[in-house]
Amino acid sequence: MKKPQLLLTLLILLLCLLWSPIARAATSDLTLDELLNRAFSTSQAGQFARAEDYWSQIIDRYPDNPAMWSNRGNVRVSQNLLQEAIADFNRAIELAPDAPDPYLNRGIAYEGLGRWDDAIADYNRVLELTPDDAIAYNNRGNAEAGRGRWENAIADYSKATELDPGYAFARANYALALYETGQTENAIRTIKNLIRKYPNFADMRAALTACLWENGKVGEAESNWVAVVGLDPRYKDLDWVANVRRWPPTLVVALDRFLNLRSMAF
Structure with a gap:
């Protein structure tokens, strides 16, 4: 056998061993602390399939x-395995019905x-258990926005920022909801204040781009957009903006106009 073929054969054999039941079973010898360390480290590294296994x-x-059920549910959410995640959260809630985290995660x-x-309903349950939970208020605001109940969303975002003044994303959501309800001056002022405090806040720079473009401030819009693309190019994908980041419809339309008219101009 020629040497390159030998190396290829050895590589294939090594891969087979790595993925064999024998190799996977080796982790059964790990202590609980070792398993937990690996579970947390792979979760934090974004290696969600490996984390799920741990x-x-x-x-x-x-x-x-x-x-443990709740933690596995979280990494399943990160893989968009939502039904499987809900099953995990259900089990966690059965075991600890008064713990807020599984409701929040579900x-x-x-x-x-x-x-x-x-x-x-789940966020309401969290707030029954922990009335000052800023994340639960922010998340309930997101769900209210999903239902199109923008005034309710604004109230929840406002409460979240009252409870946690440093909760930048809740204030960002508040600004976007203001824009959706026609409170454009207040929305833009809030967006600019957030950018002043957090210059690399891509979400707010993208929102400001759309707002400025709608107001005819082309140069300022372009300047902010250059920063957005450098910080987070996902904002070029309107489907991601509308369905993952879940901007309000009015602002999605504004960004769409900016991207389309800009492409025509160039």
């Missing part, structure tokens, strides 16, 4: 620990499925 192994050992999964009323 959480599953922990659940196999400790099936009555609600936090609400996020319900939002991903467009089940706004179910999400709102």
Whole structure:
């Protein structure tokens, strides 16, 4: 056998071993602390499929620990495995019905499925258990926005920022909801204040781009857009903006006009 063929054969053999049941079973020798460290580190690194496997192994050992079910649900949400995630959160809630986190996390999964009323019910439950939870208010605002109830969303975003003045994304959502309800001056003022405080806040620079373009301030809009593209090019994808980031419809239309008319100009 020639040497390159030998190396290729050895590489294929190595890959087979890595993915074999024997190799995967090796993690069964890990202690709980080691499994937890790997589960958390892979979750934080965005290696969600690997993290899910580690959480599953922990659940196999400790099936009555609600936090483990909730953690696996989170990495499943990150993989857009929303039904599977909801099943995990359901189990966590069965085990710990008075713990707020599984309700909060399940609400996020319900939002991903467009089940706004179910999400709102979960956030309401979180607020019954922890009345000062700024994240629950922000998330309920998102679900209210999904239902098209913008005034309710504004009230929730406002409460979230009252509880946590440093919660920049809640204030950003507040600004976008103001714009949707025709309160454009207040919206733009809030957006500019956020950019002044957080110059690399791509979401707000993209929103300001759309607002400025609608107001005929072409040069300022272009200047902000250059910064947006450098910070987060996903804002060039209107589908992502509308359905993942979930901007309000009026602002999505404004950004669409900017992108289309800009492309024609160039």
